[in-house]
Amino acid sequence: MRPLSFTHRYEPALTPDQPPLLLLHGTGGDENDLIPVGRMVASGAALLSPRGKVLENGMPRFFRRLAEGVFDEEDVKARANELADFVAEAREAYGLAAPIALGFSNGANIAAAMLVLRPETLAGAVLLRAMVPLSDPPRTDLTGKQVLMLSGAMDPLIPADNSSRLAAQLQGAGAEVKHTILPAGHGLSQQDLSLTQNWFLNL
Numbered sequence: 001m002r003p004l005s006f007t008h009r010y011e012p013a014l015t016p017d018q019p020p021l022l023l024l025h026g027t028g029g030d031e032n033d034l035i036p037v038g039r040m041v042a043s044g045a046a047l048l049s050p051r052g053k054v055l056e057n058g059m060p061r062f063f064r065r066l067a068e069g070v071f072d073e074e075d076v077k078a079r080a081n082e083l084a085d086f087v088a089e090a091r092e093a094y095g096l097a098a099p100i101a102l103g104f105s106n107g108a109n110i111a112a113a114m115l116v117l118r119p120e121t122l123a124g125a126v127l128l129r130a131m132v133p134l135s136d137p138p139r140t141d142l143t144g145k146q147v148l149m150l151s152g153a154m155d156p157l158i159p160a161d162n163s164s165r166l167a168a169q170l171q172g173a174g175a176e177v178k179h180t181i182l183p184a185g186h187g188l189s190q191q192d193l194s195l196t197q198n199w200f201l202n203l
């Protein structure tokens with residue numbers, strides 16, 4: 001098999017008929033970070049976990065930012081397309097159905113960008129600590145896509161109205177969005193894991 005376009009980890013499914021997970025790490029993470037989370041929340045699913053190609057002071061990310069919370073939107077678009085192309089390659093190479101993205105922070109933001117720019121790429125998404133990736137997103141039809149958004153009431157990086165705006169954008173495009181604001185900061189809490197696990201059980 002020729003090498004795929006992103007450094008990644010792939011863990012085959014342990015049980016049939018579960019949608020694969022596309023695991024997208026936060027700033028400074030890599031393809032290993034979310035494997036245990038993926039196994040915990042969707043125990044039998046195939047896991048596809050790429051490493052972001054952008055380096056910020058040596059820390060991998062999925063797109064460039066100009067400052068904390070200020071995104072290079074042209075790069076967001078280009079990188080979301082590049083990642084969607086990788087998912088298509090990996091689906092063919094590993095024989096996978098369209099995955100559900102599970103992204104944390106920067107990984108959640110690129111997942112949200114992919115949803116609006118390349119909606120066919122993802123069957124749905126879990127967006128943990130996400131914010132609006134594109135200020136003026138294209139019109140998209142997300143009918144039939146389920147999205148779980150978990151935000152932190154005390155998140156110092158993401159103002160509450162920003163995550164709510166993203167939820168409204170996705171809902172406006174037809175996605176079935178469940179947005180819960182947890183008594184948490186930017187980091188993941190036990191509640192994130194149990195709510196995500198429940199969401200997968202009820203898909």
Ligand code: MLT
Pocket residue numbers: 026027065068069070105106107109157
């Ligand atoms: C981002 O840059 O995507 C967000 O600010 C979250 C982060 O990675 O810190």
